[in-house]
Amino acid sequence: VFSGKTVLGNRLVVSPQGLNVRIRSIHAQNSESETGYAGQRCALNLTGSGIDRATVSRGDWVIEAGLHQPTACVDAAITVLKSEKRSLMHWTPVHIHIGAKDITGRVAVLEHQRIAPGGNGLVQLVLDEKLGCLHGDRLVLRDQSARRTIAGGVVLDPFASERGRRRPDRLKALRALDCSDPGIALGGLLKCQRDGVNLSHFKVLWNLCDKEAEILWQKSDMICISSADKEIGISLNSWGLLKAQIINDLEAWHQQWPDRPGTEKERLRRSLESPVEEPIFSAAITELIRAGSIIRNGSFLCLPGYRPKFEGKAASLWEQVAKLLANDSLRPPRVREIAAAANIDLKKVEELLTRAAAMGLVYRISDNRYFLCETVQALAAIAERLANEADDGMFTAKFYRDNTSIGRNLAIEVLEFFDKKKFTKRIDDKRTVECSHQVIFGSPPKESHL
Structure with missing residues (x-):
């Protein structure tokens, strides 16, 4: 037994073939046993579909299913024998x-085209068939x-x-692993690896059990981030640099595009000088x-206090329109009503809105209605409250209309x-709320829309 222990009834895998087997009996140190420990010489009686002498060969491993990752490409550190007469090319x-x-x-x-006799170096072994x-x-x-023998x-x-x-x-990563x-x-x-270390990969690489891995993660100066298929570790230093870079890039975006509400998350991730995986970026x-x-x-990200703004005549026009939209916060006027109240050409109002x-200053609710972000956030908060207060987590359009006092047609x-x-x-x-309104519509901005 090379590592760990094996017990009667264990369900394991023969690697690299991937055969699922169960341990029927164990002979440890020439005696029947229920357990085989690391360092013991054991004979295992295996049973399973497709298992026979023809399907198992010398050098195969019997391992836990999570370790079964046969490979045909192996990075290694080697030393060439001094007795060699020529360099390893x-x-x-x-x-x-x-x-x-x-x-x-x-x-x-990997580092040069050859390794001299007595020398050592990093190599990649490209195999003709897979092994574990x-x-x-x-090696x-x-x-x-x-x-x-060469090396x-x-x-x-x-x-x-x-x-x-x-x-x-x-x-650099291989040199770090050379210990x-x-x-x-x-x-x-x-x-x-400033973009993070695949901890799930590292755990398999070093054949760590769950407890050993957990202790190691706790001792290391890093942030652990879980995604759907793996766990990632990033150093505290790299974590701080990443967050600072995000803020700097967002500030640069605002300076370049002052009339835009911000940038989408994925666009910001791709703009980073040193891109990181999506789970790390999302956590940051x-x-x-x-x-x-x-x-x-x-759907946009921006710095606190930032507000996109119009310039020139458009700024003056927007000031008039924004006041009208905010006048009756939960029931703003229609586009045509805004044009009439401000005595502005309807087409200009439509273009401005x-x-x-x-x-990102307003949401288009329907063909003839635009609401300020604050208005949408307030209306969404009411919907979320009604759903949370209901026993079944749902509410009707009529109940929503009554709680907002905006009328049936507008409520719909x-x-x-x-x-x-x-x-x-x-x-x-009825309707149910799928998530917090702040996830979809954000939080009210600190500065006025004017």
């Missing part, structure tokens, strides 16, 4: 011995005829990729919003607008 065909497995493949020398291995597994390289070494990353294998950041202590390795990776945005360092305005909607227009924004969902003659 890039793309040399070799026999690779890992554990009891013998597989043919080629050696890609983990960080720290010892031996023999020549193409398998008659002469020995250790596996650094069994889940390597041929693409970008010589990139400077990749070589026997997972804590030191993780610290090195956090320093050189969430923390910045919670701290009040940035504001979510509908279209621009204001693009700037507002609710249909909420449906389109996926804030509410209609079920028969």
